[in-house]
Amino acid sequence: MKCHFLLLGALFCSSLTFAQKPKQPVHKDIPFVQDYSIKYYFKDAAEPLKAYTDLNGAIKVSTKSGLYQLYAGQFLYPGTLEKDVSYRPIADKKIANLGLYQHQFVMIDDKAVLSNAWAGKLFAKHSLSDAYLLTGGKDFGFLISNGSQLEYLPKEGTSWKESISNGKVLDLKYDASGDLFYALSENAVYSVSGKDKKLQKIYTANDLTCFELFSGKIVVGTKNGYLELDKTGKVVTPLQQKLPWTELTCISFIDNQLWFGSTSGAFMRKPDGKFNYYASERWIPSDKVVHISQGDENSVLILTDKGVGKIVFTKMTLQEKAELYDKQVRTRHIRNGFNGTLGHMKNGNLSTGRLQDSDNDGLWTSMYLGGEIFRYAATKDPKALQNCRESLDAMERLYTINGVPGFPSRSFERTGYKYEDKPWRRTSDPEWDWKSTTSSDEVIGHIFAFGAMAELIEDKDLKSRSIALIDTLMSHIIKNDMYLVDWDGKPTLWGKWHPDYVNSFPINVGDRKLNSSNIVAMLQTAYHFTKKEKYKTKAFELMKKHGYYENLMRPMKIIGQAPGNASDWSKMLSGDWNHSDDEMYYMGYWGLYRYAFNDTLKANYKKAIVDHWQYERPEKDGLWNILTAITGIQDFDLEESVWFLQEYPLDMIDWTVKNSHRKDIEMLPPNFIEQLTKEVLPPDEVGMIRHNNSRFLLDRNGRGSVELSAGDTWLLPYWAGRYLGVISGPTTVTKK
Template sequence: GAFYQKPDGKFNYYASERWLPSNQVTHIAQGEDGSVLVLTDKGLGKIMFTKMTLQEKATFYEKQVRTRHIRDGFNGTLGRMKNGNLATGTLQDSDNDGLWTCMYLGGQIFRYAATKDPQALQNCRESLDAMERLYDINKIPGFPSRSYERTGYKYEDKPWRRTDDPEWDWKSTTSSDEVIGHIFAFGAMAELIDDKDLKSRSIALIDTLMSHIIKNDMYLVDWDGKPTLWGKWHPDYVNNFPINVGDRKLNSSNITAMLQTAYHFTKKEKYKAKAFELMKKHGYYENLMRPMKIIGQAPGNSSDWSKMLSGDWNHSDDEMYYMGYWGLYRYAFNDTLKANYKKAIVDHWQFERPEKDGLWNILTAITGIQDFDLEESVWYLQEYPLDMIDWTVKNSHRKDIELLPPNFIEQTTKEVLPPDELGIIRHNNSRFILDRNGRGSSEMSAGDIWLLPYWTGRYLGVISGATTNTVKK
């Protein structure tokens, strides 16, 4: 690869097919208009720098999503690509079609709230149509499917179920990360979208989902009458974990946020009563307020399930926490709870700061704290590559980074590398993963990865519409 030494003595690293035809560099020369020519054993690469506002970058990503990443209304991944060739890719279903779509939908909700752009409102309609159908396509009242596809798509795959419509199948086994994503987006839509139809439909979806959970004794119950593997918020499940296993804190935080959201928009007392029952009688308030510093591996005498779930820091849990924080903080039952929730959110954020994840930083700003690492958030947005193909990248061999000993939170280096030097990952992965064997086999959607943090920042007023940055092409 090629290195560029910055004025502060640190280096930018240009390697992988994101930047070069090959990592075997034989010569570097100055090109026209400030570009850099890099000769490799497989051809000549040209790295160019151009000025672009974050708004212009958002426009670029909006086109990327709408052109290549919408499948039946879902925000999806372009997969099965050959050597980074977009023309060879196909849109694929995912266990998390609902979650990734809700994160994209959240971004479009904030975009509309910030700009009143009619295209953003239309995108919201299309995504809500897809989300609504997750509930309508199966016969289980209030149960959200993971996904749906044309009949026969994966007929032998057990989670796929038949519908009355001979043209479509739906995917079962829905998990808790899907559910919290749904409640986040539906709540944001109910609060911020001034379209009466969208508002009423989003509230109805909140009500039907949460009614299902309460009716089924705090479980998400699938087609076979059994709880799904992850859809469990009953005290017998949650409080069975040792206090230092993250799922005890996470599930308590998420279900409280979900019940608060349901009560805020429906005013049905059953949601408020259940939330206070869980918080006071079953210790969910204590669970969710427990500081992050105690989260670690389960004690030796714990169940195998607890040990498996606590082997290391779970970054999907981080994503679930933050999807829940919107409802936990904004729809708190009272000011005392709101002030204490703020403490829990900021405590979590302190653990996340080294990753410099723009979404975690900007969502933390909903609490009103003045220092939420805005500079690092803008850095994240600026440094994210326009090319979102999952190339193979390797950084572990570098001599300019300071490696750390293995640790529970999986922080591999003293300082996190910029996004354009790492593999393309969603927010449910560690930004300290140095190597990734992507092979150019897929292109990720900017809808949840970049547009959600950007438009959240625009809505909250912490990012302006004219922030300029230099983009490398």
């Protein structure tokens, strides 16, 4: 090769020969359990009590104003709770509550415990006209309560009653193993023997709220955590408070898992002692949980004061999840060929949303396009190729619509829309407007996607067009002295790679390292595909003469806040870790490493990429991990990447989400990298964000106003993993 700048020595002139790399680990795509929610809302205010599913899969909800049933409802399209008028003969009965016995519905009114099952033969009369609690025991014997008294109703023989003095009775349970009932009041737990007509207080404490029988123990919820008793009332597990929320309202044992309801969401205890947290309208109509029970077909019913959240657990492979996301993107998120956002929604109602333009239309589309390029490279799916073609059409028009040679618009849209921001400009075509002030994050995204397309897509038309776009953009930048120059002849705010700008920052300000890394990657990509010497010459000039190589290789540990004598601009840019910069680094790493001028540079670039990745590891972001795998390292946190992909929510609506109140997370002191907690929460428990935000953000006020596209957030890391061979195709296809 021709050596540029001999003073650089062997670093920029030599080419190393590497031994064959050992194989990287591969995730076998077998079915995993994916959860999602179907929500049902009360039309009017109601005071719900219980929700149950019978052996036929029918679901009923009891309230203080009667029974309700679920109507309509599917994933992302909520249903309603309607008055249950299905059986007219009980319409005039004062049904106070609902229970389940032998997987059949039983009810209690002011006269009896009754059911429509068993040919309607169950009609056990009682003497507590205001009773509203019930549970069934052996051989159709029932224990009921009105809150202050208990009454046992045997199938045969005489009923008997006892009064409770220690606070209001809250719940009743039956233990078949000991043929004993248990009653919980606000201040005590009682055992009740229907056969022996014996009531015994076995535990006393204040602020009790709920209980459940579990593995030979009694799990008792309080206003501040839960504890476990043996059947005699002895405490075997002390008060547990490391929970998502400690003010408990109900406890249920479902499929060998303990579920807890609280005044701030529901959560399931996992085998490792941690919790899956189901809160916000991503999962349930309200965070005030009243009751939890087993639903139909591998689901759990979470009854709240506003309605029911039906949490469905189904098995699917990552590829099947990708197919669902692909449908989401293609049916709701394509605008003029761009990968867009569905915004302006009213409380998550998809029919009220409208596709909106973005300053980053080019970036989000580049990332989606990159994913589709990897998809086609891995599968040769003609649909992926068609998606590539449509997205490239949009990306290409960004350059042709504005009349500024080589300058990419931020976006374009039909004329007539009432734009509030100033960057919109008129075109020569009265039907269209374009958006100016393009940023460096769009540009690095463009080069990433065009480079990947030029390398991996064999279609001659798409390949040649992508190379032409690389050349057009980079020629503009070189011609304009390493600036991105807008319609007014001035550089845009962020499109600056000239040494006067880049090296004006102190060495610990991230933009100095970032801009150096990005422009070298862009110039390498341009040279790799065009073979025009001007790109290589400029890259080596920047690296040797202006220190860009030293800048891009600078360890991440040096990056921090600007010193006191730095400019205000430097201080503003370095107040904390910039996650948009992370996205820009990684969009550039493809070209930095993949199209390195020689093997020596490639080996050193690898060190810089892995050094950066070490700082990203706590976020468990699948995209950063999988793109780091391009360097060939063996440990790139594949397991955490799969965790990210599997835990990502199918519901991508930006709901209001809160986690800062949780007592099961360990907070960290404020720090530069914005890691708020010791461990990052799963993606389905935090707000909807793109890769340019911290995954440690605990709260988000989304209000259900936006649905993000899976194109850039999920499909890119998944298909990158498939192309790189670290995620296999599906080994088993699950039945629908």
